[in-house]
Amino acid sequence: MPMSDNGAAADRYAARVDAVLAQRTRLRGPQPPGDPWSGIPADAPLLKSDPRRPLDPNMEIIASYIEPDDVVIDAGGGGGRVSLPLALRCREVVNVEPSAAMGAGFAFNATQAGIVNARVIEGDWLAVDPPPGTVALANHVAYLTRDIVPFIEKLERMGRRRVLVTVNSPPPPSWQRVLYHLLHDETEEVVPGHVELINVLWEMGILPDIRVLPFNSARPNPIIPAPTREAAIGGALVRFGGDQWTLWPLGSDLEQRLRGILDTRFDELFAAGDDGFSPCWITPGREILITWRPSEDRQPL
Numbered sequence: 530m531p532m533s534d535n536g537a538a539a540d541r542y543a544a545r546v547d548a549v550l551a552q553r554t555r556l557r558g559p560q561p562p563g564d565p566w567s568g569i570p571a572d573a574p575l576l577k578s579d580p581r582r583p584l585d586p587n588m589e590i591i592a593s594y595i596e597p598d599d600v601v602i603d604a605g606g607g608g609g610r611v612s613l614p615l616a617l618r619c620r621e622v623v624n625v626e627p628s629a630a631m632g633a634g635f636a637f638n639a640t641q642a643g644i645v646n647a648r649v650i651e652g653d654w655l656a657v658d659p660p661p662g663t664v665a666l667a668n669h670v671a672y673l674t675r676d677i678v679p680f681i682e683k684l685e686r687m688g689r690r691r692v693l694v695t696v697n698s699p700p701p702p703s704w705q706r707v708l709y710h711l712l713h714d715e716t717e718e719v720v721p722g723h724v725e726l727i728n729v730l731w732e733m734g735i736l737p738d739i740r741v742l743p744f745n746s747a748r749p750n751p752i753i754p755a756p757t758r759e760a761a762i763g764g765a766l767v768r769f770g771g772d773q774w775t776l777w778p779l780g781s782d783l784e785q786r787l788r789g790i791l792d793t794r795f796d797e798l799f800a801a802g803d804d805g806f807s808p809c810w811i812t813p814g815r816e817i818l819i820t821w822r823p824s825e826d827r828q829p830l
Contacts, residue, residue: 535678538728545725546675548718549702553773556713557783565776566630574750576634580613580642587742587816588614594691594820595619600662602687604654604680605670608634611695612666613647622647625659655679663690669746672700672720673774677729685823694819696723697746699812705772707810708765708798711790712783717773723817730819734828737821745813752813754805761799761806762791768808 535543554560569576584592592615595601599619603612606624608631616622616639624647626632632649639647650659655676665688667680674680684692700722709717723739730737752768755761769787770779779787791798799806 536729536732538725538732539678542677542721542725542729543675545718545721546673549673549720549773552718553775557773557775557777557779560775561777564628564630566628569630575610576608576631578608578610578613578638580609580617580638580644582614584614585744585748587744587748587818590740590742590818591615591693591695592618594693595664599664599690600660601664601666602659602662604665604667604684604687606635606666606668607631609638609647611668613638613642613644615666616644616647619664620646621662623659623662624649625654625657626651627653655683659687661689662687664688665692667692667694669695669697669701671696671726672702672722677721677726678733681730681733681735689823691822692820694726695742695746695816696726696819697816698723698814701746702772702774704811704813705769708769708787708790709772711794712769712787720773723819727819730821735821736826736828737819738826740818740820742816742818744816746816747813752808752811754802754807756805758795758799758806761808762788762795765791765798765808768811 588611591611595615595618597619601612601615601619601622603622603624606612606626609624612622612624624635626635626649629651632651635649650657665684667684671677671680671694700720703717703719706717706719727737727739755764766784766787798809800809
């Protein structure tokens with residue numbers, strides 16, 4: 530592939546995204562049309578959250594960057610798990626969210642919490658024109674963002690005072706890579722993570738602060754030990770369905786094959802404890818915050 534005008538790091542980032550999408554399309558078929566989140570249950574942790582909950586240590590750190598006069602522009606903010614608690618600490622939150630289902634969840638969570646200074650603009654981050662803010666926020670949305678340089682440039686325009694980006698190491702879309710290899714008999718292509726993103730930022734002349742946060746990004750949907758063998762297998766099937774962010778059904782053939790692998794290799798893949806069975810192959814790692822001030826944290830190119 531010829532190098533673009535973006536630079537080598539940006540090209541490597543795009544190539545990683547291309548490899549993931551090509552592999553998942555070959556093995557799982559093309560993404561169905563429409564909103565991929567349209568079938569998510571209304572009480573799913575990714576959709577439903579309490580903005581007035583006590584902040585965990587990761588959220589405390591993120592919230593520490595927010596000032597009372599800030600207007601926070603959230604790129605792909607989903608149901609508002611991160612940005613709605615910030616609305617209690619700033620002037621306004623605007624969620625630019627491409628999924629109607631997620632946007633509806635955001636609006637519901639805000640209403641339930643009595644938050645009136647938060648709103649949704651439905652559309653893709655690069656396609657819509659939100660009002661400029663003082664802080665731009667992007668939580669776990671960069672993994673399959675191929676056009677990463679325009680994405681970052683828009684974050685800087687929308688967040689004049691500060692940009693806050695979170696990713697996980699390892700990235701959640703690749704947590705199932707052990708099962709992936711067993712099922713497909715090939716190594717999974719892994720989405721770009723914090724290393725690739727930071728290299729792009731450096732290539733753009735941005736010098737961010739990098740903070741490894743106390744916990745991983747599984748906090749809204751923790752992996753709880755299953756009480757029975759069948760429940761453990763069922764939970765693994767559900768989790769694998771989102772690998773490489775393929776948010777559509779596995780299909781009967783793949784599901785039967787994966788169920789067979791989980792059943793015949795159960796003692797190898799699951800650890801038995803007092804509370805039940807836990808998957809051994811998932812390493813949630815840690816969440817990483819990458820943040821900078823667009824007007825200050827730059828070096829000459």
